[in-house]
Amino acid sequence: MKILELSLFNFRNYEEEHFLPKAGVNILLGENAQGKTNLLEAIFLCCLGRSHRTPRERELIRYDQPLASVLLRCEKGDVTRSIRVSLSQEQRRRVFLDSLPVQNIGELMGQLNCVLFAPEHLSIVKQGPSERRRFIDMEISQTYPSYFYALQQYAHILRQRNNLLKAIADDPSLLKTLSAWDEQMAKTAAFLIRQRRLFLEKLSELARRNHFEISGQKEGLLLRYEPNLEDEEPASILNALESGRKRDLRLLSSQIGPHRDDFALILDGRDLRAFGSQGQQRTAALALKLSELDLIYQETGEWPILMLDDVLSELDSARQGFLLERVLPVQTFLTTALPVEKMQGAFLFLVENGHVQPG
Ligand SMILES: Nc1ncnc2c1ncn2[C@@H]1O[C@H](COP(=O)(O)OP(=O)(O)O)[C@@H](O)[C@H]1O
Ligand SMILES: [Mg+2]
Known part of the structure; x- marks a missing residue:
């Protein structure tokens, strides 16, 4: 599985952002509180219909905004799909799969699989x-x-x-x-x-x-x-x-x-x-x-999407090496506040104040 595009509208600290990740390892580099985990949270939301950080959906909406949404386009085998999650202050989130409303969130399961690895794990x-x-x-x-x-x-x-x-x-x-x-x-x-x-x-x-x-x-x-x-x-x-x-x-x-x-x-x-x-x-x-x-x-x-949120710095270099070797066939999103050594097949993106751009 592969994410081709992720667009965020009033999601957390993102106003409007279009992120085009690469097939390999996407390194998201940025200082604290710039929006790295928020980006992973948006992906997680599209995979499982909920946040991995909070059960309160309203927290995901940018402060003082009535609505937010996340749009994700992904590829599974040779099929391209879109998943959209709309959030509002007033109602429960709504999920759309290829523009059709999802009635039970179970329909979303398995559309885009992910594994998230954060320090708390x-x-x-x-x-x-x-x-x-x-x-x-x-x-x-x-x-x-x-x-x-x-x-x-x-x-x-x-x-x-x-x-x-x-x-x-x-x-x-x-x-x-x-x-x-x-x-x-x-x-x-x-x-x-x-x-x-x-x-x-x-x-x-x-x-x-x-x-x-x-x-x-x-x-x-x-x-x-x-x-x-x-x-x-x-x-x-x-x-x-x-x-x-x-x-x-x-x-x-x-x-x-x-x-x-x-x-x-x-x-x-x-x-x-x-x-x-x-x-x-x-x-x-x-x-x-x-x-x-x-x-x-x-x-x-199919390999799921792998998200590594700030875990590298928590592991010693042998375990780091082992982990990075294993992720090679998998589309990976790796957040870090410290520059990582140059890796084969990795692309660098800089995350700053709710913006992501190629580094
Ligand atoms: N609903 C929200 N509206 C606007 N900004 C938010 C919202 N929720 C969190 N933030 C901001 O997002 C930032 C934290 O982003 P996060 O992705 O956790 O940072 P990091 O890059 O350290 O992973 C903080 O600056 C926080 O104020
Ligand atoms: Mg973080």
Whole structure:
């Protein structure tokens, strides 16, 4: 996949800007607060329909403006597509694919795949489970839109079920309606658990290889799925929900289900979440990111767009070299505040106060 053009209108600190990236590595060089991450955020928005930085869409609109939009033209195989996201102070964002309005954001999934690597991802190993769940969810959704729909559905069921648990506390006669939600929850949960298991098995194999290449160490990296519910059968999930019902009613929220899942990164038998040194955690995070890239390629036959936001300076030169070698076949957007050494196949753009120009 390749981005041919990115146009921004009143997006963050960009008034009107047309950026024509190159097929290889696009180095976006600029001082702090000039708009480098904003540019990546605009790309991310076109890939996944939301910002990677904020759930509040209005923050994306240039201060004091009513509207903003991002228009992206990209190439997938030999097909050219356009994705437009319109933002307004008044309504929810609207997305257009080849000028046609997208009804459910799931339709956008897989149109333009991306992998974003920012300094905060270096700590994914030691962050809380919700960050790791977000990672898995985003990744599977991009290669498998039905997963995204199931995820939306699960979130809806969970909300309804939690509301109902609270309502039952006031009106016990509502208890009889809980089973219907349990059944739906069990079905959707079963699907999510199965997909996560399959995904983590594939990712684990790629991560093991990448980790070996980066570290040169014989010790193996392994990803281990830690589902909150072991079972993948709707019937046994339903049983578990029924057994946990008393507790749910007491705590007024759903205590079990894939919304409580996690996965562990295990190096040489040790859980890196608890026992890894910072160096080991970072190497594992880098291996994980590269595996994300590999897996999208493996599943779709196309390299996703890679965005590296200020990560080079966080890595030692051996890891930097490894990373830059791996990105060669991939259209890459690399932001940096410090000039980087001349790289083969790289193009320099200068980012200054909401403008991007060839350097
Ligand atoms: N909605 C907005 N309207 C105008 N400017 C904004 C908006 N949101 C952020 N900015 C500006 O964008 C700049 C930060 O851009 P960013 O891309 O994060 O910088 P960097 O180049 O360091 O990655 C800051 O100057 C900030 O004031
Ligand atoms: Mg930045």
